[in-house]
Amino acid sequence: MQINGNYRNLQPNYLFSTVTKRVAEERRRHPGKPIYRLGVGDVTLPLCPAVIGALGKAVEEMSAAETFRGYGPEQGYDFLRERIQQYYAAFGVSLDLEEIFVSDGANSDLGNILDLFSKENTALIPDPVYPVYLDTNTMDGRKVLFMDGGEENDFLPLPDPSVKADLIYLCSPGNPTGAVYTRAMLQSWVDYARARGGVILFDAAYESFVTGDLPHSIYEVEGAKECAIEISSLSKTAGFTGMRCGYTVVPRTLEREGMSLNRMWLRRQTTKFNGVSYVVQRGAAAVFTPEGRRQTGEATAFYRENAALIAAALRELGVWFTGGVCSPYIWMACPEGMGSWEFFDLLLREAGVAGVPGAGFGRNGEGYFRLTGFGSREETCQAIAALQELYRARGLAG
Template sequence: MSFVNQNYTNKLDNVFYKIGQKVNLFSKNNPNTQIISLGIGDVTRPFSDKLTNIMVNALLEQQFASTFKGYPPEQGYLFLREKIKERYKTFNVNLSVDEIFIGNGIGCDIANILDMFQDYTPLIIEPTYPAYFASSVLNGKTPHVLNATKENDFCVLPNVVEPKQYLIYLCSPNNPTGYTYTKKQLKEWIDFANKTNSIILLDLAYEFFIQEKLPHTTYTIAGAKKCVIEFCSFSKMSGFTNLRCSYTIIPKAIKRENVNLNSSFLKRQLTKFNGVPYFVQVGAEYVLSTQGQIEQQKNIDYYKNNVKIICYYLSKLKLDFVSSKSTPYVWLKCPKGKSSWQFFNDLLNNCAVIVVPGCGFGKCGEGYVRLSGFNSMENTIKACEEIYKYMIKEKCTT
């Protein structure tokens, strides 16, 4: 027995932290070189005038006693939860506003939800968002890891899983591969979860990027409301990575061992969370309006066009990669059997382009890198040109 949580002594490489260190060193040695980042999945498109004005006006309310806002409600303002409820209606899903929790980012929400669980086995399909693994380890758990690889078309289904009670992390569209589950595949996971009394934590951070006729939610699927918690965010959808706003859906029908998880999470939020600022939620409400959605779609199309550009260059080089119509990312196999970090170094040192080493998304991501479409079109083209020239020179085409 230990006074402190010894799990925090586990070595957990934060790939983005390590990238930062390498980039800083490169900058220092090459002060005049422009570095282009196709690395961290961070948005770059500025806010529309309308969105900015609405948020500024909401902020100005703090200047007058009559409109001054104090503590925000822990579960989120009703106006935003109503708007999210409306959005789900467009998917033919009926939610109660009590099933919606406003949070300050999926990163926090999907880690905080672990407070609700005690003796569980995390089931993680890699490559994926590294925080699932890291937060499990910090909680003293040993995740059961499945690999999404070229061999299984980057899609893992429950038929390969030993039936046990898991906390199942699904990310669709997947970060980094872009793989997006079909309704039939999600149904398989839901049936598996209900059969094994497991819970699915579905990370929908890239839900707004879904273009094909693929599901934006599981709640149209029978049984989903008994086992799926959905995590969504305004970060990538509307450029809110700085503002921090997300929402978590915990259906009231989810119970395990007579514990209602919706009630548990409400208790958690009332005790350990104090809500999200008013004007951030006002901005988020606008983003879900008809006009807001049109604006967001423009940005998403812009990022997706960058993905097309990246794919165009990689295709010309006949490199081995995957992407999809529903993702801002490209998942590229390193040429010549290079390791993720080797290829990262090559691209940084020869092209001044930052990518993310695939090993940061799990062991099976070794030998891959992730490229993102979140930069400007000009920078994306420039980066691709540099990569193209370098690869031709190094004869890195197949």
């Protein structure tokens, strides 16, 4: 008996637990003092009426033998896949139904998709980024290279043709940076992947925050269907963090070594997954109705406005940041070369604002800090005022 020894190589990730612990300590030390949580990556608005209505109806269906649903298709019901297909059509992306796989969230698919690839591949991962890309590859013992994000490239690294990578992770709008790749930038990644025979794993979990002419999907770029898998989620699109539903697109034209990755993923999912709850899928389908789009769009706009208010305050203070436009996230430089955790403690103690230290997202996150627009309007405005007051009182420069 041998265990998977790669688990020994995992670095413990105490980012959010340490944040929570320090916030709790601060509360204990100063019981009356308000603490504004601008760090959480979770939504706060309830599910919209269109979704609630659909969920209620589905629960009712499950109560009568005539309308009860047992096992459904592992890749999701057509009523939902057709809605997702139409949603993509609005970006000008045409997908076959068989290319769409309904999942219980982006996180599961980001981990499970690695089943399709050899452990001998090299993964190329942005730094800073969502820690799951690194951890899931470490669990498999895959070699990992990093692409450096920094102020010089606005935390949007571009391909270096001399780097030999097989699995390329892109997250746009980025977590934690909120930075969004343009079509031209994504094209350079698609060209790089195709030239190397690599596969891009495109995390589009925040695409619903995109406005204007920036791309929602990597398939808006020429050639992406030959080299990219797109993983998305309703968590932020529709407040589904507690409901669990997402979708993954594996194009039929994506083949490697004569094997269709679409068919491999279908086999993986029909073997190791039994589909998403019928009730949840009905709720998810309601997200894509005109009514659901309008209602969830209002929630997204609300979070985006929170982020814009934070962004405006930082701009006024002369603080360097990215994000805050097509993203709920603001990624700001800590003042005067301060470390991420040092700034975290200062902000928490002096301003009562709890954010997330950038160092938790990779080496290049040191010296940066993540704020989010997921709070209430009141909490966000109070946090902004406290932050401004701190910068002024301390004479901090951006």
